Amino acid sequence: MSHVDLDARRLLCPMPVIRLQDQIKTLHTGDTVTVTCTDPGVMNDIPAWSRINGHSVINSEEEEYLYQLTIQVGATP
Amino acid sequence: MSKQYKAVSLVSGGLDSMLASQVIMDQGIHVEGINFFTGFCVEGHTHAIRKQDDKKPKRNNALWVAEQLGMKLHIIDVIEEYKDVLINPKYGYGANMNPCLDCKIFMVKKAHEWIKENDFDFIITGEVIGQRPMSQRKQTMPIIAHQSGADELLLRPLSAKNLPETLPEREGWVDREQLFDFSGRSRKPQIALANELGIDDYAQPAGGCCFLTDASYSNKLVDLWQNRNDKNYEMDDIMMLKVGRHIRPNARFKLIIAREEGECRFMEGYRKEFDHLHCTSHTGPMALIDGKPNSEDLQLAARILARFGKGRSEEQVDVELGLKNGVKRQYSIKPLGSDDIPKEWYL
Ligand code: SF4
Numbered sequence: 001m002s003h004v005d006l007d008a009r010r011l012l013c014p015m016p017v018i019r020l021q022d023q024i025k026t027l028h029t030g031d032t033v034t035v036t037c038t039d040p041g042v043m044n045d046i047p048a049w050s051r052i053n054g055h056s057v058i059n060s061e062e063e064e065y066l067y068q069l070t071i072q073v074g075a076t077p
Numbered sequence: 078m079s080k081q082y083k084a085v086s087l088v089s090g091g092l093d094s095m096l097a098s099q100v101i102m103d104q105g106i107h108v109e110g111i112n113f114f115t116g117f118c119v120e121g122h123t124h125a126i127r128k129q130d131d132k133k134p135k136r137n138n139a140l141w142v143a144e145q146l147g148m149k150l151h152i153i154d155v156i157e158e159y160k161d162v163l164i165n166p167k168y169g170y171g172a173n174m175n176p177c178l179d180c181k182i183f184m185v186k187k188a189h190e191w192i193k194e195n196d197f198d199f200i201i202t203g204e205v206i207g208q209r210p211m212s213q214r215k216q217t218m219p220i221i222a223h224q225s226g227a228d229e230l231l232l233r234p235l236s237a238k239n240l241p242e243t244l245p246e247r248e249g250w251v252d253r254e255q256l257f258d259f260s261g262r263s264r265k266p267q268i269a270l271a272n273e274l275g276i277d278d279y280a281q282p283a284g285g286c287c288f289l290t291d292a293s294y295s296n297k298l299v300d301l302w303q304n305r306n307d308k309n310y311e312m313d314d315i316m317m318l319k320v321g322r323h324i325r326p327n328a329r330f331k332l333i334i335a336r337e338e339g340e341c342r343f344m345e346g347y348r349k350e351f352d353h354l355h356c357t358s359h360t361g362p363m364a365l366i367d368g369k370p371n372s373e374d375l376q377l378a379a380r381i382l383a384r385f386g387k388g389r390s391e392e393q394v395d396v397e398l399g400l401k402n403g404v405k406r407q408y409s410i411k412p413l414g415s416d417d418i419p420k421e422w423y424l
Contacts, residue, residue, distance in 0.1 A: 014114055014137055014139075014140075014152050044136050045136070045137045048136070048141065048144055052140065052143050052144050053149055053150075065342065
């Protein structure tokens, strides 16, 4: 299992989702990614994208205009 | 066992592509959505920046549609490739800077490449004949199919019966009889179909799916191109056109003045990319300076900015200029009066 940190600060939706999607393509089932963002829209978009594509958000935090989510990769295509 | 056919659906987040996807899924086809991010999409952006929009749901409609229909959604970044579509549209622009026909051709072409790479069988869109003046006329439908290279692999379920048979229909992958013959600008048939399918919540985009159909946004884009003498653009440029009040006193520079706190916070992130101003003696917004102002221009910029702060009626206020390289300069100036800013300066 590997873990990756992804910096998506200053990107506006849906760019953080696109970056996450591209990152997940390089990972395997069970791996995790923590993505750090400044656009509050990610708190809605990343969980929605994860649900649709079979991944799980295992943690999400919000502090001082910084939004951080950790996603565990589900079944890969 | 018969083959499971697979279609990719161009999902904008609006009702038409939602319906098109659902009716094809109902025929037993495996459908996944694809959404192209050109940089100009209305989704999210300004909602994310402007605090006053806090009450509106910050959902991305394409993702929301995909979730409602239970299909996967692939969001593809086409920002770089889209520049050529916008800068050199073969079929020209619509009412504003929207190159809709070229845009549709481009998107279907990208979807066609995608189905080849991902082993899908055909493409569907929510296009309806006559729905939009430029890209969805009866004459333009075959142009999109042909110029994109998708030809017979492009199926428009909502208008299929008004169009020549496509491969999925001819081969019986889908039943043409169960498709539709919608045409014209009326939204009634779509709303009736939505009711029939039990879809009662959907986005109703005003105008089009992107900022390029917006007159004020288009003006700012044209201004940017004219004053830079170059049509090339970066993501930051097109993002900035969505933010703040834009005031151009001359060809050398323009000011982008934050309209509220959310924009201020967003623009503060650009202090290393733009020279910027803020008032130090009174509260007020910040401004970014785009272009190459001379020293007189900078004085003028400070006076304009002061006009939008709490010290607007004072004889003198202090404004700090921060340069991209971190150097700071102070100005003590008199704010411009409201009549001193000609209407033409506002973009
Ligand atoms: S409205 Fe914008 S995204 Fe939609 S077809 Fe026209 S140019 Fe393309």
